Amino acid sequence: MHPISAFRFNGYVIVSAEGMLTDVHGVMPESLKFPGDLAFFSASLDRADLIVHGKYSFEDQPNSPRRARIVLSRSIKTLATDPVNDKATLWNPAGASFDDACNHAGISGGTVAVIGGPVVFEMFFDRFDVFWLSQAPHVHLPDGGPCFPGVPAETPEQILFRHGMRASEVEILDAAHDVRVTAWRRV
Template sequence: MLADAQNVMPDELKFEGDKAFFTAALDRADLILHGRNSYEDQPNSPRRKRIILTRKVEAIAPDPTNLKATLWNPAGASFEAACHHAGVDTGTVAVIGGPGVFGMFMGRYDVFWLSVAPHVRLPAGEPCFPGVPARSPQEILGAHGLHAGEPQMLDATHEVTVTPWRRGA
């Protein structure tokens, strides 16, 4: 689960090692893509180019509140067109968000970094992917042609890990 039943990421799901890993990954990305309710809220956030998924525009539009952001409605334009509008035609795109956003790109990920906090339980929480909890996140990633790499320990005290799931690995 990504969040609790109120769709809020609770403090018990926040770990410094995971936050550092996430921040470093976003700092390396050329473009951040997320839903309208997702935002990484970090010191570098205002400097990052981003695409925000929304139904509030027909296709693609500049975000009037953020010069570095492009608003994109997938029903009206392709992902490639949104990237071009954002000024990014090559490079790394970091996809962050919830199950709808993650699910849209399941067939396109080169790598998906799955963090797991095995001792945190969020009953009736927001799942990370469509199909969870009927299937595990690992089963869903595998069903989309992604293969697990070696997990990295992010927080030994709480046994929080991150595993790269790569296409064709």
């Protein structure tokens, strides 16, 4: 067993003006994909030791098959190796701990990149060291799927703040579209 402090948890999401991650059909639309954000996201995942996401979230990048990952799944009782990706551990949090999932994946420490969806983010809200919130303020998805449970009643920023995080540095990722990423750091 390894202490949870052996891990550094980073979250990543890009959202519309309303805090939405997907369109009305539950798919991340092309309008939320910007080269600057994709480059930031890809470089961040390349530095991570482990990726954690739900079964509908993935990064779909050239390095994706080489990345160790844990995929939340309710279709198994505890843990299993993904039958189509030997770098992926399927994990049912109702049947096994995160520590058990990491052991199954062969990861004992380092940076964990949590990339969604909403339920997965919610599981790690109180563990995040940094949450990288990318925002595309000119993209509107009023009937889309929220990035976090509780959006749009609360903004993503309010939810991160409520979980002990504070906005820190901001980086412009696409000046023409005013896309920026804000690091929300645990205080």
